[in-house]
Amino acid sequence: MPEPILQVRNLTVHFYTYAGIVKAIEKVSFDVYKGETFALVGETGCGKSVTSRALTQLIESPGRIVEGQVLYYRDDGSVVDLLKLSEEEIRKIRGNEIAYIFQDPHASLDPLYTVGHQIAEAMEVHGKISNIKEGIQKAIQILKSVLIPDPERRVKNYPHELSGGMKQRVVIGIGVSNNPRILIADEPTTALDVTVQAQILELLDKMKREYNATIILITHNLGVVAETADRVAVMYAGKIVEIGSVDQIFKNPLHPYTQGLLKAVPNPMTKIEKLEAIPGTVPNLINPPSGCRFHPRCPKAMEVCKQKVPELKEIEPGHFVACHLY
Numbered sequence: 001m002p003e004p005i006l007q008v009r010n011l012t013v014h015f016y017t018y019a020g021i022v023k024a025i026e027k028v029s030f031d032v033y034k035g036e037t038f039a040l041v042g043e044t045g046c047g048k049s050v051t052s053r054a055l056t057q058l059i060e061s062p063g064r065i066v067e068g069q070v071l072y073y074r075d076d077g078s079v080v081d082l083l084k085l086s087e088e089e090i091r092k093i094r095g096n097e098i099a100y101i102f103q104d105p106h107a108s109l110d111p112l113y114t115v116g117h118q119i120a121e122a123m124e125v126h127g128k129i130s131n132i133k134e135g136i137q138k139a140i141q142i143l144k145s146v147l148i149p150d151p152e153r154r155v156k157n158y159p160h161e162l163s164g165g166m167k168q169r170v171v172i173g174i175g176v177s178n179n180p181r182i183l184i185a186d187e188p189t190t191a192l193d194v195t196v197q198a199q200i201l202e203l204l205d206k207m208k209r210e211y212n213a214t215i216i217l218i219t220h221n222l223g224v225v226a227e228t229a230d231r232v233a234v235m236y237a238g239k240i241v242e243i244g245s246v247d248q249i250f251k252n253p254l255h256p257y258t259q260g261l262l263k264a265v266p267n268p269m270t271k272i273e274k275l276e277a278i279p280g281t282v283p284n285l286i287n288p289p290s291g292c293r294f295h296p297r298c299p300k301a302m303e304v305c306k307q308k309v310p311e312l313k314e315i316e317p318g319h320f321v322a323c324h325l326y
């Protein structure tokens with residue numbers, strides 16, 4: 001039996017804007033197992049980043065976590081609900097046991113400090129080193145492990161002296177500097193060109209093996225999912241519509257939305273090359289559609305889909321779908 005490291009239950013985040021309440025994510029539930037790469041996929045605006053940030057209470061005003069539990073299984077076997085922790089308690093875990101790698105290295109790195117200083121600082125915040133000097137020595141080791149050539153020299157570089165790919169490696173270095181148990185990578189390769197993307201994904205995999213971490217990978221790139229993930233959750237308009245192993249999702253997609261997504265891209269598993277966009281547009285989350293949020297775009301919609309929110313049901317072992325067809 002796979003051991004859970006996270007159990008997310010009914011996670012709901014709303015943004016209180018002048019235009020109205022944006023129901024960004026609604027009763028999102030999933031498990032993440034120890035040592036796996038768990039991918040969160042879906043179109044832009046479906047709630048992937050909000051979900052991943054909410055896991056450690058990283059939601060800023062006007063957003064609020066209005067409901068849910070994030071059960072975190074610690075190394076010592078104890079379980080804690082991350083949403084119940086105080087700001088001080090969660091800050092000890094965030095960036096330490098649970099670390100983030102964000103999409104944009106420009107936003108993640110401070111232009112005023114050397115990369116060595118920034119890696120050292122990330123460790124110092126969590127008491128992993130006693131001074132910045134010791135940190136710089138460790139930073140050189142980290143730069144080496146993220147495959148940056150000539151780390152003794154690079155450690156003294158400022159971000160602008162590095163290429164986009166190198167900067168993203170530094171961001172990954174900061175992410176793994178405290179040896180996190182969970183690494184949350186939000187579109188870690190989107191800003192990079194294709195060859196560098198492949199190198200960064202390979203690097204993430206290496207980090208996972210070396211540091212024995214669990215990875216939550218957020219992406220809208222299904223090719224990346226097929227290549228790097230063990231399991232996948234598909235999101236649509238703030239809800240999870242399907243969860244399964246990579247094989248289950250790619251070879252036997254159950255939800256009409258997942259089926260549409262796979263048709264919309266060259267399917268990396270079945271080598272379908274025909275591109276087909278899903279008709280219609282992503283709904284407004286201030287007034288989301290009633291019942292199943294996908295029903296206005298669904299080719300298989302039935303009367304019940306307009307009225308009743310479908311629950312996630314296990315159709316075959318480990319394969320869950322929220323759809324009235326099943």
Ligand SMILES: Nc1ncnc2c1ncn2[C@@H]1O[C@H](COP(=O)(O)OP(=O)(O)OP(=O)(O)O)[C@@H](O)[C@H]1O
Pocket residue numbers: 015017022024042043044045046047048049050051061062063220285
């Ligand atoms: N600060 C905010 N104020 C209002 N609405 C917000 C805010 N942040 C996020 N949202 C809304 O929450 C929803 C989910 O956004 P989120 O960033 O999680 O999407 P995503 O799936 O990560 O998209 P992308 O692939 O573009 O990164 C969107 O509808 C977005 O408009």
Ligand code: NI
Pocket residue numbers: 048049050186
């Ligand atoms: Ni996002």
